[in-house]
Amino acid sequence: MVVNTISDQDVEEMFELARAVALEAGQVIRENFYKDKVVDTKMSAADLVTETDQAIEKMVHTKILAKFPDHKFIGEESTHETHKHELTDDPTWIIDPIDGTTNFVNHIPEVCFSLGIMVNKQTVIGIVYAPIKEELYTAKLGQGSYLNGEKLQASKIKELKQAVILFEGGASRDEQILQDKLKNVHSLFTNARGVRSYGSGALSICNVAAGRGQAFFEYGLHIWDFTAGNLIASEAGAVVTDPSGAELNPLRRRVLVGCSAEVAQSLSKVLTHLDMGWD
Amino acid sequence: MVVNTISDQDVEEMFELARAVALEAGQVIRENFYKDKVVDTKMSAADLVTETDQAIEKMVHTKILAKFPDHKFIGEESTHETHKHELTDDPTWIIDPIDGTTNFVNHIPEVCFSLGIMVNKQTVIGIVYAPIKEELYTAKLGQGSYLNGEKLQASKIKELKQAVILFEGGASRDEQILQDKLKNVHSLFTNARGVRSYGSGALSICNVAAGRGQAFFEYGLHIWDFTAGNLIASEAGAVVTDPSGAELNPLRRRVLVGCSAEVAQSLSKVLTHLDMGWD
Numbered sequence A, B: 001m002v003v004n005t006i007s008d009q010d011v012e013e014m015f016e017l018a019r020a021v022a023l024e025a026g027q028v029i030r031e032n033f034y035k036d037k038v039v040d041t042k043m044s045a046a047d048l049v050t051e052t053d054q055a056i057e058k059m060v061h062t063k064i065l066a067k068f069p070d071h072k073f074i075g076e077e078s079t080h081e082t083h084k085h086e087l088t089d090d091p092t093w094i095i096d097p098i099d100g101t102t103n104f105v106n107h108i109p110e111v112c113f114s115l116g117i118m119v120n121k122q123t124v125i126g127i128v129y130a131p132i133k134e135e136l137y138t139a140k141l142g143q144g145s146y147l148n149g150e151k152l153q154a155s156k157i158k159e160l161k162q163a164v165i166l167f168e169g170g171a172s173r174d175e176q177i178l179q180d181k182l183k184n185v186h187s188l189f190t191n192a193r194g195v196r197s198y199g200s201g202a203l204s205i206c207n208v209a210a211g212r213g214q215a216f217f218e219y220g221l222h223i224w225d226f227t228a229g230n231l232i233a234s235e236a237g238a239v240v241t242d243p244s245g246a247e248l249n250p251l252r253r254r255v256l257v258g259c260s261a262e263v264a265q266s267l268s269k270v271l272t273h274l275d276m277g278w279d
Helices: A008-032 A051-067 A101-105 A175-191 A201-209 A223-234 A261-270 B008-032 B051-067 B076-080 B101-105 B175-191 B201-209 B223-234 B261-270
Strands: A039-041 A048-050 A072-075 A092-099 A112-119 A122-130 A135-140 A145-147 A164-167 A194-196 A215-219 A239-241 A254-258 B039-041 B048-050 B072-075 B092-099 B112-119 B122-130 B135-140 B145-147 B164-167 B194-196 B215-219 B239-241 B254-258
Touching (some): A008 A051, A008 A135, A048 A051, A048 A101, A072 A223, A092 A101, A092 A201, A122 A201, A122 A223, A135 A223, A164 A175, A164 A201, A175 A194, A175 A261, A201 A223, A201 A254, A215 A261, A223 A239, A223 A254, A254 A261, B008 B051, B008 B092, B048 B051, B048 B101, B051 B072, B072 B223, B092 B101, B092 B201, B092 B223, B122 B201, B135 B201, B145 B201, B164 B175, B164 B201, B175 B194, B175 B215, B201 B215, B201 B223, B201 B254, B215 B261, B239 B261, B254 B261
Parallel strands (some): A072 A092, A164 A215, B072 B092, B164 B194
Antiparallel strands (some): A092 A112, A112 A122, A122 A135, A135 A145, A215 A254, A239 A254, B039 B048, B092 B112, B112 B122, B122 B135, B135 B145, B215 B254, B239 B254
């Protein structure tokens, strides 16, 4: 096995490109936000993709390969068709061109570009950019996370009954999955202070990082939805795990982010843990 | 019965005061948003009130009576204790000092001051101000509604399956009420494009007015949660009714706001209609 060594200089160079493509992606999102969209459905009527998703991913792909021709790439749109999601130790750029595509189609501002970079299967850079809200979240491993340059700190609440939980229903309309997810919503209403749902997993994780709510979980999302956000959250002091409490597997399509270990553990205990397959 | 006559000049004078107290209330919210709060619970652990709610309502009450000593007043905090909510034909200022108190306590930005003015039981002015988001929504009857001075237009979507629905769980933790509300969430997942929940009824109605989502409904909210928002929404072309499809009764603690008559009717048909009592 070849272990990739990575210098601070390497991280800075990747970060600068990542930040530049995020801002460019944001500009494309902004230009198209109020236009009517040509919409394609992927898995269900709730799983949408637009021309803008595809155009952004192509642009980002091209720019990354021009500077780092041997880097790997996992993107929502380009890898969707082939269903190949191979995660190696190589530097890998993991991209969701538009997280919150339904919001994008319906003119709801919680829309973002998400980009995480993994090396040796560890996330070293995370950037989430929500251009309509003008929120740029950035993180480098071990160096804290920031919103528009301001350092982030997750909430210090420890009790679930004081916590507001960020929830996403996801795109599946399978009846058994819906029933299990509604069981979880019921559990949130009876055990936590409140439930919020914004339609973007990446931005919801960033909200937990920013202290706007105490936890987020989702069953059925993908590696490109949470890789960047998870680093932004953990660098803000939050705890990122598999919903069962086990170590997160980035290909396992589920995540729990708690502002504190106590909230994460209490939430894990009251949830029904769905198995949504693997990326 | 005395019918109150009201001139354009009267409306302008009330609007100027309403706008001024909204901005002042917003300043108080902003100053207290990041402080830790002394929290009291009203009906359940999810129904919170803070010193800031009470301070704002007292300030607004004083300023209104100084200028309009014979006007009536219905406010969340001041009328809560006596449980008197008498709605007459007199000019009546209907106030929620902080809509989204749980958000306020948990540092989540969807927090607003809401002020509607009714004359002859018809809403003539609506103002919703979200100071952390810097969003000021204003409406005068027959004159359109505005967000930070920009004219609002609700979405023109007609099909429920293309609609994103804004939902609030509300503060009740009664098991039968929760079960009926979860039935409605299930119905949204199977009939609509998506479900969002922001923790503020007033702001959710304003979102529908602004074309950010196609409908909002809630069972168990109060007259001060929706009076201002309803005018802002209807002046933006949205349809405001009782969730059953009947004419709204402002004291009946339930509302449905649809971007179009078609979305409102389709949504009404797939909901379980809860009876949550009267204000």
